[in-house]
Amino acid sequence: xxxxxxxxxxxxxxALASLCAPLIAPYDPLAEVGQxxxxxxxxxxxxTDLIGRDVFSRILHGAARTLSVALIALCSTVLIGGxxxxxxxxxxxxxxxxxxxxxxxxxxxxxxxxxxxxxxxxGNGSLQIALAAALSGLxxxxxxxxxxxxxxRTQPYIEAARALGAGxxxxxxxxVLPNALPSSLSAGVIAMAWAILNAATLHFLGFGGDxxxxxxxxxxxxxxxxxxxxxxxxxxAGAALTLTLLAVNDLARRLAxx
Amino acid sequence: xxxxxxxxxxxxxxxxxxxATLAFIALRLAPGDAIVLQLALSGATESQIAARxxxxxxxxxxxxxxxxxxxxxxxxxxxxxxxxxxxxxxxIGEQLEATLALAIGALLVGTLLGLALGIGAALGGHxxxxxxxxxxxxxxxxPVYWLGILAIYVFSVWLGWLPSISRDNSLQAxxxxxxxxxxxxxGSIGQMAAAGxxxxxxxxxxxxxxxxxxxxxxxxxxxMLSAYGGALISxxxxxxxxxxxxxxxxxxxxxxxxxxxxxxxxxxxxxxxxVQGVVLLSALAYSLLxxxxxxxxxxxxxxxxxxxx
Numbered sequence: 001x002x003x004x005x006x007x008x009x010x011x012x013x014x015a016l017a018s019l020c021a022p023l024i025a026p027y028d029p030l031a032e033v034g035q036x037x038x039x040x041x042x043x044x045x046x047x048t049d050l051i052g053r054d055v056f057s058r059i060l061h062g063a064a065r066t067l068s069v070a071l072i073a074l075c076s077t078v079l080i081g082g083x084x085x086x087x088x089x090x091x092x093x094x095x096x097x098x099x100x101x102x103x104x105x106x107x108x109x110x111x112x113x114x115x116x117x118x119x120x121x122x123g124n125g126s127l128q129i130a131l132a133a134a135l136s137g138l139x140x141x142x143x144x145x146x147x148x149x150x151x152x153r154t155q156p157y158i159e160a161a162r163a164l165g166a167g168x169x170x171x172x173x174x175x176v177l178p179n180a181l182p183s184s185l186s187a188g189v190i191a192m193a194w195a196i197l198n199a200a201t202l203h204f205l206g207f208g209g210d211x212x213x214x215x216x217x218x219x220x221x222x223x224x225x226x227x228x229x230x231x232x233x234x235x236x237a238g239a240a241l242t243l244t245l246l247a248v249n250d251l252a253r254r255l256a257x258x
Numbered sequence: 259x260x261x262x263x264x265x266x267x268x269x270x271x272x273x274x275x276x277x278a279t280l281a282f283i284a285l286r287l288a289p290g291d292a293i294v295l296q297l298a299l300s301g302a303t304e305s306q307i308a309a310r311x312x313x314x315x316x317x318x319x320x321x322x323x324x325x326x327x328x329x330x331x332x333x334x335x336x337x338x339x340x341x342x343x344x345x346x347x348x349x350i351g352e353q354l355e356a357t358l359a360l361a362i363g364a365l366l367v368g369t370l371l372g373l374a375l376g377i378g379a380a381l382g383g384h385x386x387x388x389x390x391x392x393x394x395x396x397x398x399x400x401p402v403y404w405l406g407i408l409a410i411y412v413f414s415v416w417l418g419w420l421p422s423i424s425r426d427n428s429l430q431a432x433x434x435x436x437x438x439x440x441x442x443x444x445g446s447i448g449q450m451a452a453a454g455x456x457x458x459x460x461x462x463x464x465x466x467x468x469x470x471x472x473x474x475x476x477x478x479x480x481x482m483l484s485a486y487g488g489a490l491i492s493x494x495x496x497x498x499x500x501x502x503x504x505x506x507x508x509x510x511x512x513x514x515x516x517x518x519x520x521x522x523x524x525x526x527x528x529x530x531x532x533v534q535g536v537v538l539l540s541a542l543a544y545s546l547l548x549x550x551x552x553x554x555x556x557x558x559x560x561x562x563x564x565x566x567x
Contacts, residue, residue, distance in 0.1 A: 101272065101273070101276045102276065102280070104269075104272075104276065105273055105276035105277040105279075105541075106277075106280070107499075108273050108274070108277050108499075108541040108544045108545055109277060109499075109537055109540065109541050109544070110499040110502045110503040110540055111503065112503035112506065113503060113506075113536065114537075116525050116533065117281070117284065117533050117534070120525050120528055120529075120530055120533045121284060121285065124525075197401055200401060201401060201403070201503075201507060204401075204507075205510060205522060207525070217401075220401075220404060224403075224407050227407060227410075227411055227415070228411075228415055231411070234404075238400075238404040238407070241399075241401060241404065242396070242399045242400050242404065243399075245399035245400075245401075246395060246396070246399040249395065249398055249399055250395070
């Protein structure tokens with residue numbers, strides 16, 4: 001617990017709250033349950049939005065969307081980026097060259113633009129946004145895994161394993177992987193932060209299909225329109241986004257410091 | 259030095275070529291034919307679509323299409339918009355000035371503020387360090403549009419000093435967008451500057467300067483920044499990707515005309531040639547900026563000429 005500290009605890013609580021959102025949210029996030037643009041009160045903790053939906057319930061349900069995007073991004077980054085980076089770093093040669101030039105090309109494209117091109121080609125639904133956002137941290141992550149795998153490759157215990165007659169694949173699986181992946185975990189968490197940020201940005205810009213779905217970026221876009229009359233909508237969504245990103249970034253910092 | 263510059267420029271060209279190839283592959287990998295899909299959206303008939311495909315050269319073999327694309331790119335031709343049939347370069351050219359004004363202003367604000375934050379976080383007294391580190395963490399966790407909404411509220415609605423809609427490139431219209439994007443940018447510049455200066459603090463020549471009893475400001479300005487300034491320049495060059503995507507979002511927030519508006523309309527209309535043009539142009543801008551920054555850095559700091567490649 002001390003390893004992940006306060007930010008980890010916050011993220012765990014957020015995950016629990018979002019899992020239980022249907023049970024603990026006071027209202028249906030999509031239903032009009034009160035008058036429009038009511039200030040925060042005992043009945044509506046964070047007020048109501050443009051058409052009278054409960055902002056607190058929407059924030060809770062929005063957490064589930066944000067965290068699932070983060071999870072999809074983390075899994076796909078670690079699986080794809082990890083596999084590519086490990087093989088490139090361990091085997092070297094043409095594969096390594098290919099990965100380096102591919103990631104160079106991807107790194108030259110701002111991740112938001114990359115995500116927008118994916119949306120142009122694949123259409124703009126929630127799943128496309130999650131996948132497009134998941135691409136954001138992939139090139140940087142695979143580069144870091146590659147570098148770690150390269151440095152692990154020359155360690156004495158790898159040489160020892162080879163001297164004992166272990167095959168290349170088994171060395172990769174049993175020795176390089178367990179030593180390279182944990183030390184690049186921090187980079188994976190940073191990729192997650194990028195995915196959260198980019199997914200929220202895409203929703204803010206109006207992509208992602210149905211704008212009535214509870215999503216923090218979309219709520220910020222809505223709150224911006226009525227900021228003068230009802231600043232609590234944008235404040236709630238913005239604060240939720242900032243707190244989550246702070247927690248994720250701090251988690252990455254703590255993991256890197258180990 | 260010249261050898262380094264040429265090597266660096268060649269590797270940037272190679273990166274651009276891979277980015278163009280990637281864009282070409284992405285279009286062919288996409289589910290459905292992007293061009294057909296777009297035309298069908300606008301209600302074209304089968305024969306119109308076929309004629310359009312032929313006109314765009316889409317019925318040729320893939321290899322020929324690829325070579326055609328490369329040769330057009332080399333001539334600076336990014337194709338035509340599927341929606342209004344105008345050249346993509348012309349469409350971008352009309353919007354470029356507005357985006358450049360925003361980006362340059364923001365880079366200036368971001369670099370100055372970021373360096374100040376970085377110096378504070380790495381070298382300040384206890385309280386200043388804590389404050390600067392907290393500010394950097396907060397800025398890194400605050401999306402540019404959220405910062406922008408707050409800034410619009412404070413400066414346009416509450417104080418009434420600056421317009422919330424940025425119409426032209428006058429100082430008054432640019433101040434708020436440049437400020438918002440610059441402040442957002444200063445978080446990551448500050449983080450990298452702090453990390454660099456933290457390393458620099460441990461360097462032997464800094465320890466010597468300290469042992470000699472030089473005042474802190476002299477150590478910082480004369481020794482640390484002149485030794486690590488080169489590395490800092492190239493790190494700031496790496497932020498140009500953030501600058502480009504941040505500029506697009508900022509434009510949308512301040513309903514400002516520019517590349518951002520062009521791009522968002524193109525994504526909504528599934529106008530792939532325009533999207534691809536903007537993406538390739540920003541890859542060009544990124545490569546140009548980071549290459550220039552690296553060359554500038556290596557000129558300032560000969561040690562960097564041996565690294566990086």
